[in-house]
Amino acid sequence: MRNRRRHAQPQAQWRLRIRATSSTLLWVVALLIVGSMYLAVNAKLAQAGRQVINLERRKDELLRANASLAAQLAELTTPEQMWARAVALGFHPAGPAEVEYLKVEGYVPPTPFVAPRPPAASPRGPGALSPAYTETLGEWLARWMVATEVSP
Amino acid sequence: MITPGREVSGRIRLIAGVMVLAAGALIVQLVRVQFGPFAPIFAARAELQTGYLKRVVPARGLIYDREGRLLATNASQYYLEVEVRQLSDTSREAIASVVSKLLVLPFEDLFSQLERDWAAQGQLRIRLTREDVSGGRLPIAVDETVADVLKDFLNDPQAPDLSGLDLVPAPRRVYPNGSLAGHVLGFVNQEGRGFFGVEGYYDEWLSGKPITVARSSLPPEARLEPNPPAGVNLVLTLDLEIQQTAEIALREAVENTGAEGGQIIIMDPRNGEILAMAAWPALDPNRYEPWLPEEDGGKAEEERVITPAVAGQFEPGSTFKVLTMAAALDADKVKPDDIYVDTGLIEVGGHPIRNWNGGAWGPQTMVGCLEYSLNVCLAYIASEELGASLFYSYLQDFGIGQLTGIDLSGEVSGQLRTPRHPDWTEPDLGTNAFGQGVSVTPIQLMAAVGAVANDGVIVQPHVVREVVGPEGVYWPRPTVLGRPIRPETARTLTDMLVQSLEGEARFAGVTGYRLAGKTGTSQIPTEMGYDPDWTIASFIGWGPASDPRFVILVRLDKPETSPWGSVVAAPVFQEVVERLVVLLEIPPDAVREELAAGGSGQ
Numbered sequence: 001m002r003n004r005r006r007h008a009q010p011q012a013q014w015r016l017r018i019r020a021t022s023s024t025l026l027w028v029v030a031l032l033i034v035g036s037m038y039l040a041v042n043a044k045l046a047q048a049g050r051q052v053i054n055l056e057r058r059k060d061e062l063l064r065a066n067a068s069l070a071a072q073l074a075e076l077t078t079p080e081q082m083w084a085r086a087v088a089l090g091f092h093p094a095g096p097a098e099v100e101y102l103k104v105e106g107y108v109p110p111t112p113f114v115a116p117r118p119p120a121a122s123p124r125g126p127g128a129l130s131p132a133y134t135e136t137l138g139e140w141l142a143r144w145m146v147a148t149e150v151s152p
Numbered sequence: 153m154i155t156p157g158r159e160v161s162g163r164i165r166l167i168a169g170v171m172v173l174a175a176g177a178l179i180v181q182l183v184r185v186q187f188g189p190f191a192p193i194f195a196a197r198a199e200l201q202t203g204y205l206k207r208v209v210p211a212r213g214l215i216y217d218r219e220g221r222l223l224a225t226n227a228s229q230y231y232l233e234v235e236v237r238q239l240s241d242t243s244r245e246a247i248a249s250v251v252s253k254l255l256v257l258p259f260e261d262l263f264s265q266l267e268r269d270w271a272a273q274g275q276l277r278i279r280l281t282r283e284d285v286s287g288g289r290l291p292i293a294v295d296e297t298v299a300d301v302l303k304d305f306l307n308d309p310q311a312p313d314l315s316g317l318d319l320v321p322a323p324r325r326v327y328p329n330g331s332l333a334g335h336v337l338g339f340v341n342q343e344g345r346g347f348f349g350v351e352g353y354y355d356e357w358l359s360g361k362p363i364t365v366a367r368s369s370l371p372p373e374a375r376l377e378p379n380p381p382a383g384v385n386l387v388l389t390l391d392l393e394i395q396q397t398a399e400i401a402l403r404e405a406v407e408n409t410g411a412e413g414g415q416i417i418i419m420d421p422r423n424g425e426i427l428a429m430a431a432w433p434a435l436d437p438n439r440y441e442p443w444l445p446e447e448d449g450g451k452a453e454e455e456r457v458i459t460p461a462v463a464g465q466f467e468p469g470s471t472f473k474v475l476t477m478a479a480a481l482d483a484d485k486v487k488p489d490d491i492y493v494d495t496g497l498i499e500v501g502g503h504p505i506r507n508w509n510g511g512a513w514g515p516q517t518m519v520g521c522l523e524y525s526l527n528v529c530l531a532y533i534a535s536e537e538l539g540a541s542l543f544y545s546y547l548q549d550f551g552i553g554q555l556t557g558i559d560l561s562g563e564v565s566g567q568l569r570t571p572r573h574p575d576w577t578e579p580d581l582g583t584n585a586f587g588q589g590v591s592v593t594p595i596q597l598m599a600a601v602g603a604v605a606n607d608g609v610i611v612q613p614h615v616v617r618e619v620v621g622p623e624g625v626y627w628p629r630p631t632v633l634g635r636p637i638r639p640e641t642a643r644t645l646t647d648m649l650v651q652s653l654e655g656e657a658r659f660a661g662v663t664g665y666r667l668a669g670k671t672g673t674s675q676i677p678t679e680m681g682y683d684p685d686w687t688i689a690s691f692i693g694w695g696p697a698s699d700p701r702f703v704i705l706v707r708l709d710k711p712e713t714s715p716w717g718s719v720v721a722a723p724v725f726q727e728v729v730e731r732l733v734v735l736l737e738i739p740p741d742a743v744r745e746e747l748a749a750g751g752s753g754q
Contacts, residue, residue, distance in 0.1 A: 064228040064321060067211070068296060074222035074328035079396040094734050096664060101739040103747050112618075113220035118213060118360075118382035120622035 206367050210360035213383035217392040218617055222328055224337055229324035230299040232280040232292050236270045238316035246312035254298055257282055331434035333395050335459050339440035348458035352561030358383045387618035389425035397731045398430040405724045406432050410712030415594055417461050417705045421602040423630040424611035431460045462563040465591040469674025470525045471692045472587030474601055476534055478645050479546035482637040485537035488648050491515050498528045501578025505531045523652040527586040534585030544570040549636035550600040558595055558613045566592040598705050601692050605700040607639040650697050660722035662729045664740030669693025671717035686710040691721035701738055704728055
């Protein structure tokens with residue numbers, strides 16, 4: 001039918017060229033859009049990666065600074081320092097004869113010191129980051145389909 | 153006949169065919185690379201080209217005293233690294249010049265490191281090193297102050313051109329209290345390895361588990377840094393104030409007596425917790441290099457006893473008489489009021505034994521034997537009353553010649569020759585009875601005598617009270633090592649030693665408190681026999697006698713002012729107890745009895 005029509009009404013060359021060009025352009029535009037999206041996503045990912053690296057570096061710096069301050073604080077409160085300050089304030093170590101002992105009803109002795117817990121190990125991998133930063137298109141589609149099936 | 157149109161069409165088909173074949177080959181190769189048997193190798197190669205391996209080292213666990221005061225923590229140091237591709241002639245000279253001036257290091261040495269063609273050797277990044285005292289080379293590590301100066305230089309366009317230089321942070325162990333408890337703590341070297349003391353014993357637990365992770369650099373991956381399994385935090389049984397009291401008393405004693413060195417150990421006999429462990433000469437773990445093992449550039453083994461409480465063995469002398477008397481009492485061979493007539497001489501296996509002053513002390517009770525520290529009396533008890541078999545059996549039950557298992561690195565077992573030992577001779581029985589010819593470590597003697605203070609029960613001495621890991625807290629329970637004597641024996645002997653102390657070592661007493669104790673003056677064995685000039689003066693005591701809360705061992709090596717334990721070591725015990733009863737909040741005996749009876753104290 002189409003052939004017949006074509007035979008019946010031959011199209012002008014310019015019309016055919018425009019059609020061919022526009023269809024090619026359509027593909028080019030589609031490719032450009034997909035390419036741009038891909039580039040944008042990758043750029044965002046790289047940017048986020050750089051931010052993560054910077055934040056981790058900053059976290060390390062802060063941890064180092066915190067450890068350094070803790071060490072400085074400990075140095076300022078060593079028994080030697082405290083002893084010197086107490087002596088400077090006019091105190092002296094109490095002898096057995098200078099201490100009075102009283103029985104205090106209901107006295108609860110202080111609980112023993114418990115050291116802070118060190119940080120727990122975290123698994124290798126993406127950790128707490130959103131999967132959007134790490135999953136592939138296929139993984140995203142699979143996740144989306146599963147989510148669609150599950151939701152009512 | 154072939155027309156031009158057909159020829160063109162054939163060529164096009166040929167080219168198309170070639171392209172299809174090439175595309176097919178590409179697809180096959182793509183599938184092979186992605187899913188074939190060599191896929192992991194290709195993946196690893198790709199990883200290497202676009203990423204790098206990073207070693208993540210967890211922070212070393214912290215160490216606290218029992219009150220939560222920091223004993224060991226972490227700070228930062230910086231290694232000086234150079235990216236060789238970024239170096240220029242100007243920056244080579246500037247880096248060598250600035251670093252040599254800041255750290256007082258030879259310019260030529262630094263410059264020669266920067267001048268070498270590292271890239272030709274495949275090294276694109278180097279760590280600057282300096283010559284060590286032993287002749288080896290160590291990486292240059294700078295503290296935060298120097299690092300700040302170098303960072304300012306790197307950021308200042310007007311400063312010397314240091315392009316290529318990089319400051320790489322690394323953890324550094326810091327001991328805020330300096331030499332306080334240094335012998336107990338041990339130290340950590342630049343590579344993060346723990347040596348001696350707690351750092352050595354718990355090195356694996358404290359250091360955690362470093363991991364290596366692959367990171368992508370092009371483009372940077374959006375991925376969080378994994379946390380490796382961290383090192384545990386430790387809480388020690390030490391009380392820093394008691395430790396300081398012991399260290400001050402020891403330092404003063406060494407200065408006053410001219411002793412070469414010494415130790416004071418304070419332990420709770422009820423649970424084996426070490427409250428203080430002082431040693432002189434002091435060790436500052438922040439400056440550990442001279443104490444490194446020989447293979448790591450330190451002193452020779454024999455010159456270096458890092459934790460003398462567990463590694464510094466000595467002949468205990470008369471303090472050992474406590475164990476001999478405990479054995480005789482427990483075996484019902486003697487009673488406190490039994491009389492021994494001291495003639496000033498006894499022969500054991502043909503070997504004459506005399507008293508410390510060479511005199512004869514006449515009729516003496518067993519209390520008198522201890523009070524006047526009579527070698528002849530104790531040799532008689534061991535050889536005639538107990539006999540070798542029973543005597544050595546008791547000594548072994550007391551743990552003599554065996555490791556206590558204390559959680560400190562470097563413990564040695566001392567030496568006890570029993571009749572089964574090929575070198576044992578009968579005279580050994582006589583001399584061992586008063587602490588000669590047998591060597592013990594201070595902690596061994598503490599554990600053994602601690603049994604007398606603790607109703608006959610030996611509790612394993614230990615320095616770690618609490619282990620805190622990411623999963624929770626663990627409190628090691630006291631471990632009973634044995635029950636060498638009955639509780640009644642322990643109480644009887646304690647009463648005898650209270651009387652003995654009141655007579656023999658009046659300088660050791662503290663008003664208001666009944667204390668038990670025994671002095672010791674031991675000779676020092678050398679290759680040529682016993683040293684005629686020097687002694688080890690010691691005192692071991694505990695209190696309050698009715699409910700012992702502490703056992704204290706004082707040891708002074710080679711005191712100049714007097715060789716006797718009763719003169720130089722007993723007053724140190726007294727000084728420490730006077731402060732200790734306040735710090736441990738132990739009321740005088742009378743007040744305790746009143747409080748126990750329901751009074752209000754005073």
